[in-house]
Amino acid sequence: MTKIAIIGAGPCGLSALRSFEQAEKKGEKIPEIVCFDKQEDWGGLWNYSWRTGSDQYGDPVPNSMYRYLWSNGPKECLEFADYSFDEHFGKPIPSFPPREVLYDYILGRIKKGSSKNKVKFSTTVTNVVYNGSNFEVTYRDKKKATSSTDFFDYVVVANGHFSVPFIPEYPGMKAFPGRIMHSHDFRDAEEFRNKNVVVLGSSYSAEDVALQCHKYGAKSVTIAYRHNPMGFKWPKGMKEVFHLDRLEGNKAIFKDGHVQEADAVILCTGYLHHFPFLSEDLKLKTGNRLYPPKLYKGVVWQNNHKLIYLGMQDQFHTFNMFDCQAWFARDIIMGKIKIPNSSEIEKDINKWVSMEEKLESADQMIDFQTEYTKELHTLSDYPKIDFELIRKTFKEWEHHKVENIMTYRNKSFSSPVTGSVGPKHHTEWEIAMDDSLKTFLNQSKK
């Protein structure tokens, strides 16, 4: 019997488990599956942890989520085709849910089956090598403090790529009297109430961490971009300046001559694709981009087709793209999809990579990833979902952000699965301090 290892039980690993579960439901004989996750429970980044640094076993904490995080894209864009929000919550819910609500949704469909039995929790994969006929996977049971090795025909790498921070250094950091941290370790914006905060970066973490600090009462928030500013109309108390030059005592000095007193510097400088457990010949080496090279259809490792990577792209599309990838990978593993010869693979990868290299605007990037996801969708029996509506929703969302960065989360969109429209939330995001599932779902309560 074919045996597969899935590394990670976050949204991508769960998509893989679900894809096999659905095939089994249709009466197909599925491979033997072992999924490993170094956390105590599933859900990946969505399984919020207060911990930073290492866990109680000395293993690095993978989690980068923070309290008070709300979805930064409309939930309609990430909806599962086989399990709608309406089905999970029993009613339509607003378009921008907080973390706890999305976590509940992600787990909803998988909890209904028996996939949990396939997951070894608190178990870190430490080494994967290909011996010419199969993979030798070594893993460490953290609770028992034991290591074991098993053999697998396929390995699915689903360990995420927003867990290992990229941490640059700037002159003056060693002598800075305040707090310097990476967004990976950011947990609670309350910590920065009445503080002058400097945020480095110009992508989603910079935008959202800066907004969080402002929302929870920071005295000032100064965002420093390196290449291109985000350029939103920031509210009073927030501003965007050009690139940090150095810190001098508690002063941040920027390359545009701006000087700002700072109590804290938060590095929203992105993450590293990090696979310490893979041998060099199996390791994906890439930055955070929409089409990492050497991956056929964005998932199959070009040099060894029995190695699958899920979710390694920079992400507009998330959960339903992960599903399309997982369903496609499942059908390769089960022999339903044949991989073409190496020159066709090379041609297909080059086509996507060269298209990606020409992208300039957010709208073009949305189009690119929508086309990629649509193509994958046609290759398996993943259920029907309206990707054209998702494309349109993403573009409207981008434009709402440009109109007003403080109010875009109050907008509503239609479901690409059921067509239902997200109701207006009872409290505008800017003043919604209680982000619990209970309060969010209680639509009659103020």
Ligand SMILES: Cc1cc2nc3c(=O)[nH]c(=O)nc-3n(C[C@H](O)[C@H](O)[C@H](O)COP(=O)(O)OP(=O)(O)OC[C@H]3O[C@@H](n4cnc5c(N)ncnc54)[C@H](O)[C@@H]3O)c2cc1C
């Ligand atoms: C701060 C932040 C906010 C985000 N907000 C959103 C959002 O609002 N909406 C959205 O759609 N997406 C959001 N994302 C994107 C996020 O990447 C996806 O939602 C999703 O979590 C990716 O799933 P994944 O399974 O690839 O990775 P992860 O969620 O990172 O899961 C990977 C899993 O692999 C496990 N693992 C890692 N290494 C090993 C190992 N060696 N052995 C065993 N297990 C291992 C980890 O424990 C983890 O459970 C956010 C990302 C970040 C960083």
Ligand SMILES: NC(=O)c1ccc[n+]([C@@H]2O[C@H](COP(=O)([O-])OP(=O)(O)OC[C@H]3O[C@@H](n4cnc5c(N)ncnc54)[C@H](OP(=O)(O)O)[C@@H]3O)[C@@H](O)[C@H]2O)c1
């Ligand atoms: N739900 C939410 O609200 C939410 C919140 C946060 C994050 N997220 C998600 O988290 C994921 C990761 O986002 P991310 O913003 O952490 O990573 P990212 O998108 O990879 O962006 C990294 C940023 O770091 C900047 N940078 C890198 N090196 C730098 C340096 N030396 N000095 C200054 N800036 C530097 C880059 O700037 P250059 O462009 O100049 O290279 C870029 O702006 C995304 O999928 C996002 O959607 C979601």
